Amino acid sequence: MSKITINPLTRTHGYFSVELEIRDGRVSDAKAGGLLFRGFEQMLRGRAPHDAVYLTQRICGICSSAHAITGAQALEDAYKIEVPYQGLLLRNLIYGADTLQNHLRFLYLLVVPDYISAPPGAPGGTPRRGDYRLPGPVQERIQQHYLEALETSAMAHKAVAVFGGKAPHLQTIVAGGVTEKITADKVYRFQSLLSHIDRFIREKLERDMEDISRYYEDYYAVGQGFGNLLSFGQYRIGAKSEGRVFPAGAVRFGQDMEILQPQLITREIARAWYRGREEPLAPLEEHSKPEPQKEAGYSWIQAPRYDGLPFEGGPLARLWLSGLYRNGISVMDRLVARVLEAKEVAARMNGWLRELVPGSQTINWLDPLPASGEGTGFTDSMRGPLAHWLQSENGRIAAYRIITPSGWNLSPRDGQGRRGPLEEALIDTPVADADNPVEAGRVIRSFDPCISCAVHVLQRDCTARFWQQI
């Protein structure tokens, strides 16, 4: 038996470490630790509720629009603000373009280097050893597409900026709608960008992933994990935003889909670097404080659970729940689902674009907001379930809680010793060379890890003091 640690685990958003125990050439145990802490929920306390939409985007530089939309939904829920239908369409278009940006960058910049050798100029150069199986010409083609993907993903962010003002960290999504106006020139500019990206996805991305999945077919049998899938639903549709393109729900391994019950969501800090109550807590119920020296801890990420169980989220969960893809749960299925989702989202975006009416109202602005309120925002970010919980008193934020997709996917063990979804998925992964565990890297990156989203802590006792001072 040997123990290895991959740290830094590069090609992830934020710092991350994975510790593996190898027995007879296979992973027998795994620990995944998020190594980045900032404390956003502490920062939000006492601020103007509207500011949460801009500030929470700063949690993550690659999925900023997801936090913007979820934050805005939490405010709209708390203060009963209705978003005009055309504003909703703009949000879906911004979110869709950001999703395409994310999926392209994820697949080419973070995943492809696990399967092919580096083109000239690639940051850090080709790793000394790898498991490269593709024939020369195919590899060269994908290297070429790696470089083209740099430009195509920048184009997707340009499309975000057409209605978002700028990207990342866009400006136009606020509680009540979108501040940008719909004009014919913007609609056509967006359409032109979208058609370029769409062509890249259909002509290049799809073919590249087909080749990779053919030569690495064994990865359909690696990295299954618990097989519990969760989605909070994505892309609101319908005049009253009652529908979702990808429905919210949960699937326990091998069972039928269940309707999402938000009250079943809990979080635990048993193995995370926080001090406080260690039993499962409701999202806003919390007394934990950061404690980096905590002996039992190995991650800054807390352990979210649904009905007491670990669940994984992402494109595979969304496509499974909507019935679009149910081939299996594995490294390769996660990658394939991402490609299929990109195609599906691009097609939907063309439909939303056709529905836009220049000159329509896109925002219902409410300021000042009522003095107090309580609301939640639920959506799926690119890489899984994302929720914001907001409580305000005296016109300021009294409590804010964020549970992110990487919280679900990269969760550490809970109080009962149950592993997180990624940790479980790593079990049984074959590792040919303990000095160079490329196989484990492939399992880890199939989750599109984002440690920037690792979350944080809130001290209600301090909140009480804060209110006395006012």
Place this chain on the structure above:
Amino acid sequence: MLTRRKFLKLCLQTAAAASLSQLLLPDLAQALRLLPGGKPAVLWIEGTSCTGNTISLDNSADPALREVLEEIIDLRYSQLLMWPQGAEALQILYDTREKQRDNFILIVEGGIPLGMPEAVVIGRNDGLPLYAAELIPWLAEGARAVVAVGNCAAFGGPSKTIPNPTGTKGVWEVVSKTPVVNVPGCPAHPDWMVGTLVHLILYGLPELDEFRRPRLFFGELVHDLCPRRFAFFDGKFAQAPGGEGCLLKVGCKGPVTHADCPTRKFNDGVNWCINAGSPCIGCAAPDFPDGGTAPFFARLGDVHFPAGIRSTAVSVTKAVGAATALGIGSHLAAGYARRRLGKSGLPRVLRPRKDKDE
């Protein structure tokens, strides 16, 4: 040969002008060939960061990231982009510091969590954690120059937001021996990052202001370059975000924020905040979001702070320097004198409201 004068002119050209990369790259490639050592080695390290500046660099249009990587820099380390992992990745860091001493450029994204070093662990060496708070100053000490990209690296930014749970500081508050250039913004515009790098490589340190920002990109106020400034002078104010007219009353911090966003625009020049109907939130200003820029929708001067923060006047005066603040004050007051602003429209820039706990 590409002269500094010609380069500065190229940098100032807006999106409407010919592509910067077409004009710049042939000259630049030639100039780099003449440099001893060719393309300089660059290490990109993150502290308390969201990786948004790496993503923003990926959005670079003219030159595109591909050209930056192929023609301008030898990017050896980047958590997000580099191909190797684990010990092999760390070895690249050590080798570059050792073999390229005083030649490589260190780019830092994210702040330095001095108050809680455990908040950012970059890797593990012989079983021991490498804290960003220790590794970054150590690398900086061997670098030719340090470029702090994004507001967190420059000034602490959102990572330093009160109550600053990780005790984050800006890079220049921690690094003393090596020159630091601040390229703030949340995120920094790719042109600001690439332009600063090219200037460093070819001509050395660019001209900096008192906050060590290149004057080239941060020399003027957003308000002074803003196309809606005419609405300001005409007294036409938007009553809600998304409305027509000057966005001052819905919280625009353009009058206290130095950056060339209005002429440069974002994402290949396609749009920018005020053009899209949302107020400037001062993301390039020192101490954003606490130096007087938040609440983002509160009018300048009506800005108030969470309890426990004593110096409200950090705000505008510290952020822009007393002289500039005076300048803005008189500028806005002049508008008032001409009865264009109306009494309620007068931003009390120089009279920030006092907190009740003071």
